[in-house]
Amino acid sequence: MRQIFFDTETTGLEADKGDRIIEVGCVEMVNRQLTGNNLHLYINPERSSHEDALRVHGITDEFLADKPKFAQIADQLLEFLSGAELVIHNAPFDIGFVNAELKRLNRGVITDHVASVRDTLLMARDLFPGKANSLDALCRRLEVDNTKRVLHGALLDAELLADVYIRLTRGQDALLMDDHGDASGQEGHAAVAAVDLSRFELPVLRANAAETEAHTKLLTDLDKAAGGPCKWRSLEPAENVA
Incomplete structure (x- = not known):
């Protein structure tokens, strides 16, 4: 234009x-x-x-x-x-x-x-x-x-x-257009190279003792406020549930 x-x-x-x-x-x-x-x-x-x-x-x-x-x-x-x-x-x-x-x-x-x-x-x-x-x-x-x-x-x-x-x-x-107005020439869809996510090892950051204690206290306070086990309790392993 x-x-x-x-x-x-x-x-x-x-x-x-x-x-x-x-x-x-x-x-x-x-x-x-x-x-x-x-x-x-x-x-x-x-x-x-x-x-x-x-x-x-x-x-x-x-x-x-x-x-x-x-x-x-x-x-x-x-x-x-x-x-x-x-x-x-x-x-x-x-x-x-x-x-x-x-x-x-x-x-x-x-x-x-x-x-x-x-x-x-x-x-x-x-x-x-x-x-x-x-x-x-x-x-x-x-x-x-x-x-x-x-x-x-x-x-x-x-x-x-x-x-x-x-x-x-x-x-x-925002769309990348070629000279004919088509996005990458693929029927209006831009071609995206596939990425093999299995090649990546994501680091796991674990809570230290102080952070774990603070988290436990927070859940206990939530239990008291809710009058029963809070939702987070259902996500913990059974042996960790008070």
């Missing part, structure tokens, strides 16, 4: 009020293995970032001035995403911005071009109800190193999300 871990940075929070995408980060994973075939784009949004947004991503108008507009990178982006499952943290936010950009170009919506969209924020809320589930919080909880994340960046965040996703779903790849 081909998955794309996807993130954007934007000029603000409201796509429906004219905020635009300024950065896209895409990290490709195939069959739970990162391929290194990533896509990272900066985009001229044709407007300035809000002050609060600028403090989050640090991408200035001057830096973006000579970058391509979304219309110029749309084909490249859609071709890269085509047919994949998008994995996004808080998917409605990023999907809303991408759809707004596509609408300006009469290119439909993103789900016309990809296989599906998976939201890791919803996954995290199911796994950790009532806890903080931001990307930073999940990195701390799942021991993903995010020390390089001083400012938000689309490619870095997509890379972190890939690590978080693997840890969120690590139980799902």
Whole structure:
């Protein structure tokens, strides 16, 4: 399965009020293995970032001035995403911005071009109800190193999300699968070599005198508490039963 871990940075929070995408980060994973075939784009949004947004991503108008507009990178982006499952943290936010950009170009919506969209924020809320589930919080909880994340960046965040996703779903790849999806090629059962246990001589650890005395006292106390012989007495040799 081909998955794309996807993130954007934007000029603000409201796509429906004219905020635009300024950065896209895409990290490709195939069959739970990162391929290194990533896509990272900066985009001229044709407007300035809000002050609060600028403090989050640090991408200035001057830096973006000579970058391509979304219309110029749309084909490249859609071709890269085509047919994949998008994995996004808080998917409605990023999907809303991408759809707004596509609408300006009469290119439909993103789900016309990809296989599906998976939201890791919803996954995290199911796994950790009532806890903080931001990307930073999940990195701390799942021991993903995010020390390089001083400012938000689309490619870095997509890379972190890939690590978080693997840890969120690590139980799902417990079976060893071959290239055809069969476990060891044996009708779904892994082959296990037989071990002759008769070759091993297990040591017998016997109680010393003090331990034996303590055990006897414990059984006597149990007899008194139960008003008769306790169950352990039936396991002793007949000559040892008081």
